[in-house]
Amino acid sequence: MRYLQSTFLIAILFGTMDSAGQAAENLWLDRARSSITSHELRSHVGVLADDTLEGREAGSRGGHAAARYLIKRLEEAALQAAGDDGAYSQRFHGRSQNLLATLEGSDPELKGETIVVGAHYDHVGYGTRRNSYGPWGYIHNGADDNASGVSTLLEVIDALVHGEYRPRRTILFAFWDGEEKGLLGSKHWMKNPTLPVSSIRLAINIDMVGRLTNGRIEIMGTRTGAGLRQLMSTTRLSGANWIDYPWEIKDNSDHWTFYEANIPTLCVHTGLHDDYHRPSDDVEKINFEGLQEVSRYLLEQLCELADADQLPEFRSKARQESSKSRQAIEASLPALAQRFNFAWQYTAEQPGEVVVKEIQQDSQAAEAGLVVGDKIVAVNGQPINSEAMLPAMAFASESEIELEVVRTGSAEPISLTLPLEGKRIRLGLSWRSNDAEPGSVYITRVVPYSPAANAGLAVHDRIYSLNGESFIGQEDLFARVQEMIEKEAPELQFLVETRGNLREISVSFKLPEPPVNDSTL
Numbered sequence: 001m002r003y004l005q006s007t008f009l010i011a012i013l014f015g016t017m018d019s020a021g022q023a024a025e026n027l028w029l030d031r032a033r034s035s036i037t038s039h040e041l042r043s044h045v046g047v048l049a050d051d052t053l054e055g056r057e058a059g060s061r062g063g064h065a066a067a068r069y070l071i072k073r074l075e076e077a078a079l080q081a082a083g084d085d086g087a088y089s090q091r092f093h094g095r096s097q098n099l100l101a102t103l104e105g106s107d108p109e110l111k112g113e114t115i116v117v118g119a120h121y122d123h124v125g126y127g128t129r130r131n132s133y134g135p136w137g138y139i140h141n142g143a144d145d146n147a148s149g150v151s152t153l154l155e156v157i158d159a160l161v162h163g164e165y166r167p168r169r170t171i172l173f174a175f176w177d178g179e180e181k182g183l184l185g186s187k188h189w190m191k192n193p194t195l196p197v198s199s200i201r202l203a204i205n206i207d208m209v210g211r212l213t214n215g216r217i218e219i220m221g222t223r224t225g226a227g228l229r230q231l232m233s234t235t236r237l238s239g240a241n242w243i244d245y246p247w248e249i250k251d252n253s254d255h256w257t258f259y260e261a262n263i264p265t266l267c268v269h270t271g272l273h274d275d276y277h278r279p280s281d282d283v284e285k286i287n288f289e290g291l292q293e294v295s296r297y298l299l300e301q302l303c304e305l306a307d308a309d310q311l312p313e314f315r316s317k318a319r320q321e322s323s324k325s326r327q328a329i330e331a332s333l334p335a336l337a338q339r340f341n342f343a344w345q346y347t348a349e350q351p352g353e354v355v356v357k358e359i360q361q362d363s364q365a366a367e368a369g370l371v372v373g374d375k376i377v378a379v380n381g382q383p384i385n386s387e388a389m390l391p392a393m394a395f396a397s398e399s400e401i402e403l404e405v406v407r408t409g410s411a412e413p414i415s416l417t418l419p420l421e422g423k424r425i426r427l428g429l430s431w432r433s434n435d436a437e438p439g440s441v442y443i444t445r446v447v448p449y450s451p452a453a454n455a456g457l458a459v460h461d462r463i464y465s466l467n468g469e470s471f472i473g474q475e476d477l478f479a480r481v482q483e484m485i486e487k488e489a490p491e492l493q494f495l496v497e498t499r500g501n502l503r504e505i506s507v508s509f510k511l512p513e514p515p516v517n518d519s520t521l
Contacts, residue, residue: 029303032159033236033296038288040158041295044151045210048121049143049283056142057125058178058185059095066121067097070175073154074101077161082172082194092178092188096122099175100194103160105306107168114199115306116172117156118186118254119149119206120179124277131180131277138279143286145276148210149268150175152295159299167306169201176254179207186257201311203258205267206298208276212290215241217297217500218269221255223247223321223436225264225312230440230464232266232301233497241293243500247326249318262314268298315436332459333430333445339394339420341365344376346387353377353406354390364419370405377413378404391449395425396509426485427492427507428452431463433474440464440497441474455507457496464502465495485509 047053047069054062071088074081079101083090090098099121105111123142124131132140141147157173159165172195178184190197202225209217217237222228222245229245237243249259255267270290275281305311341363344354354376359366377384379393380402393401397420405414428450431441443461446453463477464470467484471477484492491508 028163028165029300032163032165032299035159035162036155036292036295036299038292041151041155041291042283042286042288044154045143045147045283045286045288045291048147048150049141049281051139051141053141055125055127055140056121056123058122058181059093060125062125063122063177064095067099067175067177070099070121070150070154073157074099074173077101077157079103079157079161079173084194090189090192090194092192093184096177096184098177098185098189100189101157101173102195103157103165103167103171103173105168105170106166110168111170112199113169113201113311114172114195115169115302115311116174116200116203116258117153117206117302118174118176118204119153120146120176120185120254121150122177122180122185123147124180127277127279133277135279140277140279141282143281143283144208144210144273145281146179146207148208148286148291149206152206152209152291152298155295156299156302160303165303167303169306170195170199171302171306172200179254183254183257186254190257190261197261197263200258200263202305203255203263203265204298204302204305205253205255205258205265207253207255207267207269208272209268209270209294210286210288210291211273212241212270212287212294213273215239216244216271217241217294218244218246218267218271219500220246220267220269221249221259221265221318223318224249224259224266224315226315226436226438227312228264228266229437229462230497231305231308233462233500233502234297234300235502236300237297237501238293241297242498245500246323247318247321248323262316264312264314268294270294317435329434330432330442330460331444335445336425336447337422338391339422340418341421342370344390346384346390352384352386352389354384364421368416368418369414370403370416370418371407373408374414375406376403377406388449388454392451392454394420395428395447395450398424425450426509427481429457431474431477437462439470439472441477451507451509455505457494457505457507458498462497463494464497467493468495 053065056063056066074088081088082100082102088099124140127136127140176185219232255265259265341360342356342365343358345357346354356372356374379390400417400419403416403418407414428447429452430445432444433441440462443459446457466480491506494505496505
């Protein structure tokens with residue numbers, strides 16, 4: 001049985017999976033995710049970050065003890081050894097060793113492609129002035145760096161093999177040694193590969209994922225392959241957890257080895273902290289519930305990547321991109337001016353009313369006869385029933401709106417025709433596309449009180465489909481939305497990604513409903 005999130009998305013978009021098939025796939029994933037527990041993660045981290053391993057320095061007796069523990073887990077998983085001479089180990093620099101195993105792909109065409117998923121298991125031993133922030137001479141257990149990443153990889157392996165998962169592509173699981181000494185293990189493997197480097201379509205590095213804070217999971221490198229951000233987005237993040245997708249690629253862990261070889265590369269990380277490369281990086285400071293969340297997320301995304309019909313080629317433009325270029329490219333558009341030139345305040349009294357607070361001199365509102373203190377109680381013949389009603393009516397109207405005004409000193413309501421400035425706004429969205437994210441757009445402006453704003457869309461959200469259908473780019477999406485609006489569609493259905501979370505959002509062109517006032521007798 002195999003889980004494939006992209007299959008689910010295709011099924012949602014094009015209706016290619018029946019409900020029974022989707023239920024079976026969901027059931028498999030639910031069981032696989034449930035098999036990853038904070039208790040088991042704590043057990044792995046507890047062993048790897050124990051004082052008896054003396055900080056797991058590459059080539060040391062503690063490093064060898066960690067390797068024995070990992071080899072035993074690989075043997076239990078019955079993975080195919082992918083080291084030297086049919087062993088799990090690939091030795092280098094004397095006593096250092098990478099540990100390598102594969103889960104062979106099942107697809108006749110795709111099993112020759114490989115995804116490398118790795119985590120370094122070494123740390124800095126007792127620490128020195130060159131690799132520790134001190135104090136030196138004490139055991140640096142490296143619970144987060146990187147017993148957390150190694151434990152995550154062990155749990156992902158366990159969930160895959162015990163669920164009888166068969167990926168379409170081959171997966172190489174790598175436990176790198178010598179990372180703390182200059183990425184020595186991954187560099188050695190790249191120079192002495194145990195499978196063809198040309199087969200690698202993607203490399204994923206897991207480093208320091210045990211301190212999830214404020215729900216932030218960092219995925220570095222999505223711009224090294226066009227479309228990786230969408231592939232790394234999910235519907236299953238729990239609570240307030242979210243994905244941060246930085247643009248820059250740092251040379252601070254084993255992902256860099258593959259990045260330099262022009263291989264699309266990702267690094268999963270939950271952030272640095274004050275215990276980084278200090279003796280205080282211990283087990284009791286690990287957020288095991290957060291580590292469980294990261295592990296379950298990685299399991300899901302690895303399945304999707306391994307089963308995707310196609311993975312992207314290396315995107316060389318990523319080498320020139322940074323947080324500064326991101327700010328320039330993803331800059332939001334300035335707010336649009338209101339269509340009427342007066343300041344107003346909504347009150348929720350019954351019936352609702354809008355009070356005119358200020359009017360610009362020589363404005364269309366002043367020329368129409370509106371004065372400060374007027375209470376607008378109806379727009380285009382409809383009573384004011386919500387704060388959004390006046391601006392929503394103004395956006396949806398062609399060139400003018402009819403106001404019913406209650407004015408101090410006037411016995412009867414006054415009817416005024418107010419000319420509107422600017423163009424009619426139907427959706428209230430602006431967007432832009434980017435070559436690193438094909439088949440999507442990111443939102444650059446949301447007009448307040450517009451249908452898009454009322455639906456909850458926000459600047460920097462990504463749109464991946466419209467009414468269950470994919471689109472090519474910003475112009476294609478614009479044409480499709482415009483066509484549906486001209487056909488007076490009552491609503492639009494978007495597949496939207498917000499900070500890694502995928503969800504469907506319906507944008508309705510109906511005016512906002514009035515609030516419900518409950519009465520209790």
